[in-house]
Amino acid sequence: MDQTENQKLFKILLDTAQKVSRGAYEQTSSLMELTNQEKYPPMVSEMAEALGMMIVKVEGREFYLEQLLEQLKAKNKKLEETLARVRLLEGIRGHLNKFVPKSVQDIIEHNPENPDLDKHERDISVLFLDIAGYTKLSETTPREKMNHLIETYFSEFLDIIMENHGDINETAGDGLMILFMDHDPKSHAKNAVSAAVGIQKRTAQINDTLRKEKDPLVVNMGINSGMAAVGSTRFSGITGDRWTYTASGPVTNIAARICGIAEKGSVLVSESTASLLDQQFAMGAPESKILKNVSAPVVVRQIHID
Known part of the structure; x- marks a missing residue:
């Protein structure tokens, strides 16, 4: 085979290599022809065979990469769907946290798979807060204005309660039930008494800020300390279950009754609470009171607010 013919063959090999470098592999058939050693020079045949093997390996790797890319796309889609669900759940959690007591949030976060929400006997202090004359005030004040008024005061109370490690357990139109546990x-x-003093101040x-717009609001509070059953209570009906998480027992009941006899913006504490304060607060003399639906008289003392 003369030199001109060899140059043509090498030109074919060069063109094929250049096309392969650009991702075009359709020249495989012409390479197979050039691998015929009986028809073409050994060097040409060897180069054609080597180039053909290279094309096979490159195509194999490209196929593998394409498959890997498809897998990554599928995994990325699943990851995006998972992240969307996580964002949704975080949003739901954020909304639920507005309604779920912090003590319950802490229990669930500590053991989300099996939270211990059963009732347990715990030594606690319970603070009941009540707005004096709420019923009369709500009759003479437009609903929107009344809601805004209550939210203004209660929103201010929230930081004070949290700073003193309290947990708002229940709310009513004119009152709060707050648990303090340690x-x-x-x-x-x-903490309970500190919160009450802070709320009164x-x-x-x-x-004073709103004195030109309305009459002063009077907030009365009662506090009691002792052992209570703290945990969940389930009410079952044909429409499903309803769960609450609260403290129940005489300690809670007496705290509510003490709040009921508080007047003129006073903070009254039971003797069981007063005995735990180590003279940290100025208090009035002990007074024996008859409380509604409580069989024995209860000794209470008033916290003096500076």
Whole structure:
């Protein structure tokens, strides 16, 4: 085979290599022809065979990469769907946290798969807060304005309650039930009274700010300390189950009754709470009171607000 013919063959090999470099593999058939050693020079045949093997390997790797890319796309889609569900669940959680007591949130976060929401006996302090004259005030005040008024005061109370490690357990139109829990009974009693004092001082500040718009709001509070059953209660009906998480028992009931006899913006504490305070607060003399639906008289003392 003369030199001109060899140059043509090498030109074919060169063109094929250039096309392969650009991703065109349709020259495989012409390469197979050039691998015929009986028809073409050994060097041409060897180069054609080597180039053909290279094309096979490149095509194999490209196929593998394409498959891998498809798998990555599928995984990425699943990941995006999972992230969307996580964002949805985080949104739901954020909304639920507005309604679920923090004590319940803490229990679920500590053990989300099997949270212990059963009732347990715990030493606690319970604070009941009530707005005096709420019924009469709601009759003479437009509903929107009344809601705004209550939200203004209660929103201000929230930070004070949280700062003193309290947990708003229940709300009514004119009141709050707040739980204070700690391993040390003296700590939760002190926190409850500190929160009550802070709320009274903040109430006075808000009243002063709004004095030109309305009459002062009067907030009465009652506090009691002792052992209570703290946990969930389930009510079952034909429409399904309804769960609540609260503290129940005489300690809670007496705290509510003490709040019921508080007047003129006073904070009354039971003797069981007062005995835990170590003279940290100025208090009035003990007074024996008859409380509604409580068989024995209960000794209470008034916390003096500076």
